[in-house]
Amino acid sequence: MCRSAVYPGTFDPVTYGHIDLIKRAKVLFPDLRVVVAKSILKRPLFSLLERMKMLRKATEDIEDLIIESFDGLIVDYCHRNKIRIIIRGLRMLSDFEYEFQMALTNRKLLGDIETLFLMPQETYAYLSSNLLKEIASLGGDLSAFVPPFVEKALKDKLKNK
Amino acid sequence: MCRSAVYPGTFDPVTYGHIDLIKRAKVLFPDLRVVVAKSILKRPLFSLLERMKMLRKATEDIEDLIIESFDGLIVDYCHRNKIRIIIRGLRMLSDFEYEFQMALTNRKLLGDIETLFLMPQETYAYLSSNLLKEIASLGGDLSAFVPPFVEKALKDKLKNK
Amino acid sequence: MCRSAVYPGTFDPVTYGHIDLIKRAKVLFPDLRVVVAKSILKRPLFSLLERMKMLRKATEDIEDLIIESFDGLIVDYCHRNKIRIIIRGLRMLSDFEYEFQMALTNRKLLGDIETLFLMPQETYAYLSSNLLKEIASLGGDLSAFVPPFVEKALKDKLKNK
Amino acid sequence: MCRSAVYPGTFDPVTYGHIDLIKRAKVLFPDLRVVVAKSILKRPLFSLLERMKMLRKATEDIEDLIIESFDGLIVDYCHRNKIRIIIRGLRMLSDFEYEFQMALTNRKLLGDIETLFLMPQETYAYLSSNLLKEIASLGGDLSAFVPPFVEKALKDKLKNK
Amino acid sequence: MCRSAVYPGTFDPVTYGHIDLIKRAKVLFPDLRVVVAKSILKRPLFSLLERMKMLRKATEDIEDLIIESFDGLIVDYCHRNKIRIIIRGLRMLSDFEYEFQMALTNRKLLGDIETLFLMPQETYAYLSSNLLKEIASLGGDLSAFVPPFVEKALKDKLKNK
Amino acid sequence: MCRSAVYPGTFDPVTYGHIDLIKRAKVLFPDLRVVVAKSILKRPLFSLLERMKMLRKATEDIEDLIIESFDGLIVDYCHRNKIRIIIRGLRMLSDFEYEFQMALTNRKLLGDIETLFLMPQETYAYLSSNLLKEIASLGGDLSAFVPPFVEKALKDKLKNK
Numbered sequence: 001m002c003r004s005a006v007y008p009g010t011f012d013p014v015t016y017g018h019i020d021l022i023k024r025a026k027v028l029f030p031d032l033r034v035v036v037a038k039s040i041l042k043r044p045l046f047s048l049l050e051r052m053k054m055l056r057k058a059t060e061d062i063e064d065l066i067i068e069s070f071d072g073l074i075v076d077y078c079h080r081n082k083i084r085i086i087i088r089g090l091r092m093l094s095d096f097e098y099e100f101q102m103a104l105t106n107r108k109l110l111g112d113i114e115t116l117f118l119m120p121q122e123t124y125a126y127l128s129s130n131l132l133k134e135i136a137s138l139g140g141d142l143s144a145f146v147p148p149f150v151e152k153a154l155k156d157k158l159k160n161k
Numbered sequence: 162m163c164r165s166a167v168y169p170g171t172f173d174p175v176t177y178g179h180i181d182l183i184k185r186a187k188v189l190f191p192d193l194r195v196v197v198a199k200s201i202l203k204r205p206l207f208s209l210l211e212r213m214k215m216l217r218k219a220t221e222d223i224e225d226l227i228i229e230s231f232d233g234l235i236v237d238y239c240h241r242n243k244i245r246i247i248i249r250g251l252r253m254l255s256d257f258e259y260e261f262q263m264a265l266t267n268r269k270l271l272g273d274i275e276t277l278f279l280m281p282q283e284t285y286a287y288l289s290s291n292l293l294k295e296i297a298s299l300g301g302d303l304s305a306f307v308p309p310f311v312e313k314a315l316k317d318k319l320k321n322k
Numbered sequence: 323m324c325r326s327a328v329y330p331g332t333f334d335p336v337t338y339g340h341i342d343l344i345k346r347a348k349v350l351f352p353d354l355r356v357v358v359a360k361s362i363l364k365r366p367l368f369s370l371l372e373r374m375k376m377l378r379k380a381t382e383d384i385e386d387l388i389i390e391s392f393d394g395l396i397v398d399y400c401h402r403n404k405i406r407i408i409i410r411g412l413r414m415l416s417d418f419e420y421e422f423q424m425a426l427t428n429r430k431l432l433g434d435i436e437t438l439f440l441m442p443q444e445t446y447a448y449l450s451s452n453l454l455k456e457i458a459s460l461g462g463d464l465s466a467f468v469p470p471f472v473e474k475a476l477k478d479k480l481k482n483k
Numbered sequence: 484m485c486r487s488a489v490y491p492g493t494f495d496p497v498t499y500g501h502i503d504l505i506k507r508a509k510v511l512f513p514d515l516r517v518v519v520a521k522s523i524l525k526r527p528l529f530s531l532l533e534r535m536k537m538l539r540k541a542t543e544d545i546e547d548l549i550i551e552s553f554d555g556l557i558v559d560y561c562h563r564n565k566i567r568i569i570i571r572g573l574r575m576l577s578d579f580e581y582e583f584q585m586a587l588t589n590r591k592l593l594g595d596i597e598t599l600f601l602m603p604q605e606t607y608a609y610l611s612s613n614l615l616k617e618i619a620s621l622g623g624d625l626s627a628f629v630p631p632f633v634e635k636a637l638k639d640k641l642k643n644k
Numbered sequence: 645m646c647r648s649a650v651y652p653g654t655f656d657p658v659t660y661g662h663i664d665l666i667k668r669a670k671v672l673f674p675d676l677r678v679v680v681a682k683s684i685l686k687r688p689l690f691s692l693l694e695r696m697k698m699l700r701k702a703t704e705d706i707e708d709l710i711i712e713s714f715d716g717l718i719v720d721y722c723h724r725n726k727i728r729i730i731i732r733g734l735r736m737l738s739d740f741e742y743e744f745q746m747a748l749t750n751r752k753l754l755g756d757i758e759t760l761f762l763m764p765q766e767t768y769a770y771l772s773s774n775l776l777k778e779i780a781s782l783g784g785d786l787s788a789f790v791p792p793f794v795e796k797a798l799k800d801k802l803k804n805k
Numbered sequence: 806m807c808r809s810a811v812y813p814g815t816f817d818p819v820t821y822g823h824i825d826l827i828k829r830a831k832v833l834f835p836d837l838r839v840v841v842a843k844s845i846l847k848r849p850l851f852s853l854l855e856r857m858k859m860l861r862k863a864t865e866d867i868e869d870l871i872i873e874s875f876d877g878l879i880v881d882y883c884h885r886n887k888i889r890i891i892i893r894g895l896r897m898l899s900d901f902e903y904e905f906q907m908a909l910t911n912r913k914l915l916g917d918i919e920t921l922f923l924m925p926q927e928t929y930a931y932l933s934s935n936l937l938k939e940i941a942s943l944g945g946d947l948s949a950f951v952p953p954f955v956e957k958a959l960k961d962k963l964k965n966k
Contacts, residue, residue, distance in 0.1 A: 075301075140431055422895075618910065753945055
């Protein structure tokens with residue numbers, strides 16, 4: 001049972017920071033499920049399908065990785081799939097705040113689920129999806145932050161807005 | 162004079178965290194006034210009337226509690242009512258930041274008014290109104306966070322959006 | 323070369339905090355350029371022209387100050403103008419987070435540019451542009467925070483919204 | 484009853500920040516008691532008597548101010564004196580952490596006592612007693628931070644160490 | 645392999661916060677080893693033997709729990725025992741800082757070891773071992789924070805100092 | 806004049822983080838002076854002479870670097886040498902707190918001196934001198950954090966304690 005864990009997120013879009021975390025978590029929890037949340041309230045830039053497709057392509061060299069979408073509470077997903085561990089990356093300060101709230105709220109919603117926080121590689125510790133969108137909108141080079149095909153998709157999407 | 166204090170907020174909607182704070186403040190300042198701010202810039206989910214009504218119902222067992230609405234600067238409300246103490250809850254880190262700014266700004270606007278910060282019960286220390294809305298929109302159980310009638314109102318409101 | 327530095331920002335609108343920082347930076351870096359970013363993603367209240375005009379008026383007593391607008395990455399501006407120093411104010415906690423991300427991202431985008439952080443006078447350490455807009459919308463007195471003509475412009479702008 | 488409050492501290496030595504806070508608290512709570520903790524574990528530089536004496540001299544222009552020493556838990560002091568409000572200054576981040584722990588611990592020790600946090604004037608928001616001692620030991624000018632007689636006592640004390 | 649994890653600490657002395665964390669971690673990682681560090685640099689109040697003994701007694705109702713001492717780097721312990729997961733509790737802000745440093749340093753020392761952070765129950769989120777010692781030295785009641793026999797040991801130890 | 810800056814510190818001992826910062830600052834301020842503070846209150850592990858010697862050796866490939874010791878307030882050093890810029894590294898959160906206090910205190914001590922904060926390379930963003938000493942005392946490998954001769958000196962020093 002301790003082989004299973006869920007790594008939920010919006011992945012709007014997937015970054016090298018996410019990929020680093022998935023690789024680290026996969027070693028520890030062989031039955032890792034990456035779950036893409038619909039996240040309507042966050043008004044994602046990419047559709048759920050686009051986010052799933054990019055995430056799949058970016059992780060295609062990781063064997064046996066399960067990628068799924070889910071429209072609901074992540075604790076419900078865990079409950080249905082009998083998984084007790086939620087993995088979250090912990091970057092810097094503001095993260096901590098939000099993640100702390102989320103983890104305690106999830107625990108209150110379903111008592112036997114624990115959130116485990118994992119540190120990304122320090123070169124990704126400051127990667128912010130909002131900053132990426134800002135740089136992309138100004139035509140900056142994103143090759144240090146996301147795979148080439150994600151950079152292209154991000155710039156195409158922002159051009160059409 | 163030290164019997165009087167104002168506890169301002171948006172209360173969108175009222176939570177058990179707010180109610181806990183009101184009860185604590187009421188013991189210390191018998192002439193406590195809970196003031197609901199119109200808060201147009203924050204684009205509240207509920208109307209001012211709805212927020213007032215829910216707050217009244219949620220605190221109906223607290224005797225002699227004054228609940229009012231106000232559309233303006235809270236320091237002006239204090240000045241008009243000759244009240245020198247503003248009560249605010251202090252939950253976690255990000256709060257502190259915003260509350261610090263607000264308290265120093267209010268002091269600059271009207272020098273003889275002080276903001277006193279009070280800690281909520283630790284089980285409510287991470288309650289975030291935004292997280293509540295997210296959980297409600299995903300159909301989660303809010304019974305640990307808000308009174309039943311507020312949970313119903315929140316889910317009805319989000320359904321009709 | 324070390325005489326040159328760039329102080330970029332949105333300046334929506336300029337505050338006494340910005341002016342304090344410009345004066346401090348100008349003493350250290352005689353060839354200081356204040357660069358107003360278009361910042362479409364931040365949805366500024368004032369147009370780029372309005373922000374430039376207010377900034378110019380608010381700093382007219384500072385000799386030889388260069389004020390320019392730029393629509394692109396600030397590191398590109400630095401590269402074109404052979405400037406290696408970006409100046410940023412560091413107010414309080416949340417700032418630090420965002421500025422940390424920005425500085426490390428800019429360094430990754432263009433390796434030989436450094437961000438230097440400068441502290442504003444402590445009386446401006448909590449000045450938040452969002453709080454100013456909130457106070458202005460409620461008719462509060464802004465004379466301690468912005469020049470009189472900025473206060474008037476801010477209130478006019480918010481009235482017409 | 485709401486007229487009474489306790490402001491506990493080590494006051495090693497008293498600074499303009501403490502005096503500012505005492506004045507603000509005295510206006511709100513006319514029956515304010517400043518309680519000097521023995522604080523053996525903190526290994527204060529000045530003896531309890533010296534700290535009391537300096538505090539008395541520094542506040543001699545504040546009428547009806549009660550200054551006492553106490554060797555025990557502050558909640559016990561409150562309980563014996565039937566006081567329900569503890570006042571604490573809240574300066575910056577690290578404070579918050581420690582004060583948060585202290586307030587919740589005190590509440591657990593005695594449930595009907597509340598800690599109210601008050602912001603000092605922003606010019607004192609960064610005053611640190613340790614930094615003061617460092618500056619004093621290097622012969623720096625402390626006139627902006629402590630009364631002249633405290634500066635003299637601090638330098639004499641550090642010379643004799 | 646994912647069944648194994650190490651929970652290292654000084655445990656000076658063990659608190660209900662530690663016990664809560666051990667119970668949570670034990671469910672997720674059945675082969676959990678609690679490792680008591682000698683920690684000479686931290687100058688613990690209790691000897692290694694005393695800390696081990698109290699920890700054993702406090703967790704005697706948890707079946708199959710391995711408690712060991714270790715005098716060295718925790719990554720070396722992991723390496724020798726072929727364990728890849730270090731568990732740490734994450735309480736509040738200052739923790740995060742130190743734990744972040746420690747986790748990244750450990751990763752640099754031995755690349756294939758990950759630190760997973762777990763949140764304690766929120767009622768223990770502010771428990772500080774230093775605050776406990778302060779309260780104990782002043783004769784306060786510790787029954788909400790540590791088991792009765794630990795309270796007795798702590799008070800005896802502080803009396804004899 | 807803007808060519809000159811001071812980078813003060815205790816350097817107990819010098820780390821790759823310090824060296825990284827010195828190199829970055831030297832490019833921006835050709836007349837950079839690294840000033841080693843005696844720092845008696847911090848009880849350094851190495852003597853002033855040892856710290857100077859290690860710093861000199863670790864930076865011998867940086868041309869024209871001035872390294873001096875100073876026993877007094879850094880603002881006095883600046884004043885005597887007509888330097889207006891103090892450079893400080895800004896690593897993570899707790900730094901910010903202390904550096905903020907220090908910078909504002911220095912400004913109050915001597916008004917025309919500014920502290921400029923520079924970010925170290927992100928791989929050094931969590932390097933803590935205390936953590937290094939802890940690892941060294943436990944026989945850990947420090948080759949990623951300090952030059953080999955510093956690692957040897959640190960381990961020799963700790964062995965003889």
